[in-house]
Amino acid sequence: MHRTGALYGQFKTLEQQKDTATLGMWIFLVTEVMFFGGIMLAYAINRHTYFHAFAMGSQTLSLTLGTCNTLVLLASSFTMAMGVWSAQTSRKQLLSIFLILTIILGFVFFTIKYVEYSQKFHHHLVPGKSFNIRYCIDNPGKCEDISADDLREERQNLEEAERADPNLNAHAQLYYSAYFGMTGLHALHMVIGAGLLFWLLRESFRGSFDATWNTPVDIVGLYWHFVDIVWIYLFPLLYLIDRHK
Amino acid sequence: MSTETTGPALKMPEKHYLNATYGIRSWLLTTDHKRIALLYLASVTFFFFIGGFFAMMIRLHLMTPNGYLLTPDQYNRMFTMHGVTMIFFFLIPSIPAVLGNFFIPMMVGAKDLAFPKINLLSWYIYIIGGMFTMWAMINGGVDTGWTFYTPLSTVYSNSEVATTVIGVFITGFSSILTGLNFLVTIHTMRAPGMTWFRLPLFVWAHYATSIVMILGTPVVAITLALAGMERLFGLGFFNPAMGGDPILFQHLFWFYSHPAVYIMILPAMGVISELIPTFARKKLFGYHFVAAASLAIAVIGFLVWTHHMFVTGQSTYAAIAFSFLTFLVAVPSAVKVFNWTATLFGGSISFDTPMLYAFGFLGLFLVGGLTGLFLGCLGVDINIHDTYFVVAHFHYIMVGGAVMGYLGGLHFWWPKMTGRMYPEWLARIAAFTLFIGFNFTFFPQFILGIMGMPRRYHVYPPEFQIYNVMSTAGASILAIGYLLPMIYLTWAAFYGEVAGNNPWPATGLEWTTQSPPLTENFEVTPVVTWEAYDFHNRPDLGLEVPGGHGPRIVAPAHGDD
Numbered sequence: 029m030h031r032t033g034a035l036y037g038q039f040k041t042l043e044q045q046k047d048t049a050t051l052g053m054w055i056f057l058v059t060e061v062m063f064f065g066g067i068m069l070a071y072a073i074n075r076h077t078y079f080h081a082f083a084m085g086s087q088t089l090s091l092t093l094g095t096c097n098t099l100v101l102l103a104s105s106f107t108m109a110m111g112v113w114s115a116q117t118s119r120k121q122l123l124s125i126f127l128i129l130t131i132i133l134g135f136v137f138f139t140i141k142y143v144e145y146s147q148k149f150h151h152h153l154v155p156g157k158s159f160n161i162r163y164c165i166d167n168p169g170k171c172e173d174i175s176a177d178d179l180r181e182e183r184q185n186l187e188e189a190e191r192a193d194p195n196l197n198a199h200a201q202l203y204y205s206a207y208f209g210m211t212g213l214h215a216l217h218m219v220i221g222a223g224l225l226f227w228l229l230r231e232s233f234r235g236s237f238d239a240t241w242n243t244p245v246d247i248v249g250l251y252w253h254f255v256d257i258v259w260i261y262l263f264p265l266l267y268l269i270d271r272h273k
Numbered sequence: 274m275s276t277e278t279t280g281p282a283l284k285m286p287e288k289h290y291l292n293a294t295y296g297i298r299s300w301l302l303t304t305d306h307k308r309i310a311l312l313y314l315a316s317v318t319f320f321f322f323i324g325g326f327f328a329m330m331i332r333l334h335l336m337t338p339n340g341y342l343l344t345p346d347q348y349n350r351m352f353t354m355h356g357v358t359m360i361f362f363f364l365i366p367s368i369p370a371v372l373g374n375f376f377i378p379m380m381v382g383a384k385d386l387a388f389p390k391i392n393l394l395s396w397y398i399y400i401i402g403g404m405f406t407m408w409a410m411i412n413g414g415v416d417t418g419w420t421f422y423t424p425l426s427t428v429y430s431n432s433e434v435a436t437t438v439i440g441v442f443i444t445g446f447s448s449i450l451t452g453l454n455f456l457v458t459i460h461t462m463r464a465p466g467m468t469w470f471r472l473p474l475f476v477w478a479h480y481a482t483s484i485v486m487i488l489g490t491p492v493v494a495i496t497l498a499l500a501g502m503e504r505l506f507g508l509g510f511f512n513p514a515m516g517g518d519p520i521l522f523q524h525l526f527w528f529y530s531h532p533a534v535y536i537m538i539l540p541a542m543g544v545i546s547e548l549i550p551t552f553a554r555k556k557l558f559g560y561h562f563v564a565a566a567s568l569a570i571a572v573i574g575f576l577v578w579t580h581h582m583f584v585t586g587q588s589t590y591a592a593i594a595f596s597f598l599t600f601l602v603a604v605p606s607a608v609k610v611f612n613w614t615a616t617l618f619g620g621s622i623s624f625d626t627p628m629l630y631a632f633g634f635l636g637l638f639l640v641g642g643l644t645g646l647f648l649g650c651l652g653v654d655i656n657i658h659d660t661y662f663v664v665a666h667f668h669y670i671m672v673g674g675a676v677m678g679y680l681g682g683l684h685f686w687w688p689k690m691t692g693r694m695y696p697e698w699l700a701r702i703a704a705f706t707l708f709i710g711f712n713f714t715f716f717p718q719f720i721l722g723i724m725g726m727p728r729r730y731h732v733y734p735p736e737f738q739i740y741n742v743m744s745t746a747g748a749s750i751l752a753i754g755y756l757l758p759m760i761y762l763t764w765a766a767f768y769g770e771v772a773g774n775n776p777w778p779a780t781g782l783e784w785t786t787q788s789p790p791l792t793e794n795f796e797v798t799p800v801v802t803w804e805a806y807d808f809h810n811r812p813d814l815g816l817e818v819p820g821g822h823g824p825r826i827v828a829p830a831h832g833d834d
Binding site: 040047048051055060062066067069070081155199206213 | 378383384385386387388389391449453454456457460461462487488489490491492494495496498499502503506507508509510514515516517518521525793798
């Protein structure tokens with residue numbers, strides 16, 4: 029189809045084009061809800077069946093790092109929203125700045141996630157043959173990043189949980205299946221989002237977006253907010269199980 | 274051809290979408306929905322014959338009770354790959370991606386789909402998924418059944434499960450993007466005057482199909498992703514050894530795969546809703562009900578999935594509820610069948626090939642639908658679960674319904690797609706061959722099922738042989754019935770008689786433009802002033818209206834436009 033300025037040939041007006049793109053992104057987000065919905069269902073059923081294992085698994089996650097990442101993503105949603113606003117009001121330089129900030133926050137998230145993942149690998153908490161929920165308790169020397177107090181508390185919790193669920197080691201793997209499955213898919217969406225942001229940034233440096241045409245900023249914004257919202261669900265589901273003790 | 278006008282010989286238009294540009298790049302990088310539809314046509318036909326080959330191997334093997342052709346393991350691989358190919362690579366994309374892609378923009382009066390590049394992307398995704406699956410087939414295939422039930426697929430199978438699952442997972446996104454594209458196009462790209470209730474029912478059917486595609490496909494995608502990760506990385510959701518639940522896989526799988534049946538049958542119903550008014554030359558009876566029935570089928574279709582799982586030991590109360598809902602989904606389907614039949618009443622019926630397929634559809638879908646009720650009935654289902662009765666039932670729906678609709682649609686729109694007519698008598702013979710071959714293949718399987726022959730077994734007691742031989746003989750006739758249209762339709766695309774703009778004539782917007790259409794579909798954006806299937810207010814069709822009312826006041830627009 030031929031393109032006249034920003035208007036693609038299959039559309040009659042820019043307004044129609046923007047409505048179409050926005051509706052398309054909303055429908056895509058509906059499919060994403062269903063996509064994450066499937067794994068959340070698997071999570072819910074297993075959490076209900078193996079509550080003790082899930083609570084135990086949740087308590088091995090770092091609340092500090094999780095909270096940090098939640099704040100980072102909330103901040104990135106804010107900068108993204110400001111980016112959309114800048115585009116709509118033709119503030120071209122400001123748009124680039126906000127896009128860069130959003131990308132930086134995205135990479136802060138990746139870094140923290142990397143730290144968390146590598147801890148899990150070191151602590152033998154990845155589903156598979158070498159999985160051992162007792163690894164750190166049995167080998168405190170190899171888990172130097174956990175303080176003695178925390179380890180003592182963990183041992184106490186673990187013994188309690190093992191009394192309630194003798195097959196805890198198997199069932200805890202289901203928790204980590206959910207943890208890696210859900211956060212992994214979320215991280216994949218973040219990677220795609222970061223790629224889209226880089227593309228927006230390039231276009232923004234060229235001055236492509238202004239008050240008359242900013243659809244890409246708008247719909248990438250929608251996507252980015254959606255990915256943030258997924259995290260807003262993942263954080264309590266994975267980090268905050270039975271923390272009130 | 275039903276037109277009696279014998280004017281001067283028709284000529285092909287000088288400029289159309291097929292000769293607008295030339296070269297391999299102009300096809301592989303096209304964003305024209307009509308060319309993408311043809312790319313899909315070629316690829317689904319390819320997969321159809323691959324799947325057909327596997328079917329033929331199954332039928333040949335089952336000629337004798339002990340089956341000398343294949344080893345048991347090979348047999349498992351054959352029926353699995355038959356199912357995988359036919360369902361994910363033929364039936365699901367067939368009508369939407371070929372006929373829907375070609376005609377939805379034309380029917381709503383648009384120049385293209387809302388997202389032409391995404392449309393091309395969806396074809397590439399389909400091809401990449403297809404390549405993974407082909408690779409799995411070449412490497413020895415997969416033996417889990419197309420349902421990939423765990424833990425067989427995740428723990429025990431020694432075949433190419435991971436590659437196949439990746440292929441199906443990827444292809445799912447092609448379906449999602451197609452559905453998304455259709456939904457948005459129908460919402461925002463309609464021409465002036467094309468209100469919601471002036472849309473052809475083909476478009477309504479695809480609207481309902483698209484809803485199923487976007488809501489269901491992501492769920493099977495995540496399910497297969499989890500199963501794949503379980504096989505590759507040892508995740509445990511479906512692995513009983515780790516406390517996971519294999520039944521959960523079945524729930525998630527059927528949450529998509531039952532509605533997927535409606536992805537296959539709803540577009541075929543849409544085709545039938547076009548064919549019957551055209552060849553009965555009469556407004557479709559109860560337009561609003563047929564449109565609403567499509568949506569009702571899409572919605573209720575999401576609430577019946579555990580009827581595939583009546584013998585998994587689920588709660589009796591859940592089974593009763595799902596049995597009830599299964600009966601409920603038959604109601605909108607029956608509404609459609611009654612309305613099509615009512616349309617025929619008092620119509621001026623012509624027996625052109627597309628209409629023969631429509632009649633074939635009516636009969637076969639009726640048998641397939643009613644036997645579905647047997648299976649939805651709890652007590653009966655326990656008895657005939659996993660027997661050939663089930664196999665016969667769903668082939669009556671999918672082959673008798675969906676493929677009949679697909680072929681009927683192909684014949685109906687072939688003159689629009691290529692600008693040329695197919696040879697009518699040969700086509701009629703092929704349609705009869707198909708109908709006879711089909712019934713010969715699958716009716717004996719109902720009897721086999723009642724007698725207790727289980728599906729997916731490579732051997733059977735000798736007393737079942739007579740029905741199996743009948744079925745194999747029928748399958749050979751069926752194969753000829755499929756080869757014939759492929760040959761003469763290809764021939765007709767190049768050498769057929771020139772068709773003209775509207776050979777039938779039919780009422781849709783796609784028939785108001787030249788055949789084959791321009792790349793932009795219409796020279797000027799059409800303005801719609803008539804209701805769907807309204808033969809009365811259409812002097813441009815050149816029809817003498819029986820009992821002519823003369824020119825009538827054009828019905829006022831309603832809807833939201």
